[in-house]
Amino acid sequence: MHILVLGGTTEARRLAELLVAAEPAARVTSSLAGRVSSPRLPPGEVRVGGFGGADGLAAWLRTHEVDVLIDATHPFAETISFNAAAAAAQTHVPLLALRRPGWTAADGDRWHPVGSLAGAAQALPALGERIFLTTGRLGLAAFAALDAQWFLTRSVDAPEAPHPARMEVLLERGPFTLDGERDLIRRHRIDVLVTKDSGGAATAPKLTAAREAGIPVVVVRRPPVPEGVPVAGTPEAAAAWLAGHRLRN
Structure with missing residues (x-):
């Protein structure tokens, strides 16, 4: 199984750690945008740079025989998230969005x-x-x-x-x-x-x-996750979703 994680976040690094440890036979590739000069690299394979839009990402998914795509980018990385949804639809690759929960106002907040x-x-x-x-x-x-x-x-x-x-x-x-x-x-x-x-x-x-x-x-306010894409709130929940996906398939 080849899993592509669109990363660059703390949650993406944690997810890569979980997947590499739990799925030693799987190929885990993390993709970083390259906007930070010295990023903290996750375990597994790493690629840096853009894909060239939704069509470019779809071509990468096909060429590298990706089985599952996980969008674990920043909650405000709206463009790549919608490109991921479009590419997943083109290639029929299952897609999950990993999004940490937003903040909630407390008493006294203005x-x-x-x-x-x-x-x-x-x-x-x-x-x-x-x-x-x-x-x-x-x-x-x-x-x-x-x-x-x-x-x-x-x-x-x-x-x-x-x-x-x-x-x-x-x-x-x-x-x-x-x-x-x-x-x-x-x-x-x-x-x-x-x-x-x-x-x-x-x-x-x-x-x-x-x-x-x-x-x-x-x-x-953060932009919405593309319509129809399932969402996990933690790396552990994303790993559990992936395990369930493997059982179902």
Whole structure:
């Protein structure tokens, strides 16, 4: 059996570990987008780079005789997820989406849900002037026109233009601690947090720190999983789905 995992997330690495350990006779290939200069590599085979859209992915599935496709990309990697659904439909390869659950607001949270990064940028002038922007380096262009706000951003690799003119960059990789997030908000006098609803524990402490500080949080809602694609919430659930699939087939 050849399993292709569209990865780049903590959950994808964990899934590859589970599959390599549980299915020693299977071929497990993880595909990384190549957007991070020094990614943490999972066990098994690894390929880096795009496929050339849905048709390119479908051709790769056929050429490499993939039996199961698992989309374990970031919850906001909308393009590759829809390409995966289209390629799976073309090739009749079973597809599963692995998605960590989104965050849920707690008592005391001042969340402002928006549908896009552009919507987040539109909301900021009414909310504050010193922004902790945690939406990733590839989305900074949406905030480039905001001159009255100062931004603190955090990413693994340095961002490229376009981006806000008044911006300080922290080159860091999670997970992040609650004490660290509290100190960051206090030191930089942050009055608004902007985040995507990525879910997971690695970056969740910023939400607690924002709640304690009483500052508003602009939350970009995640895009939906393509219609008809089954979803697993954890790597363990994805591995169990795969085991069940093998029994059924």
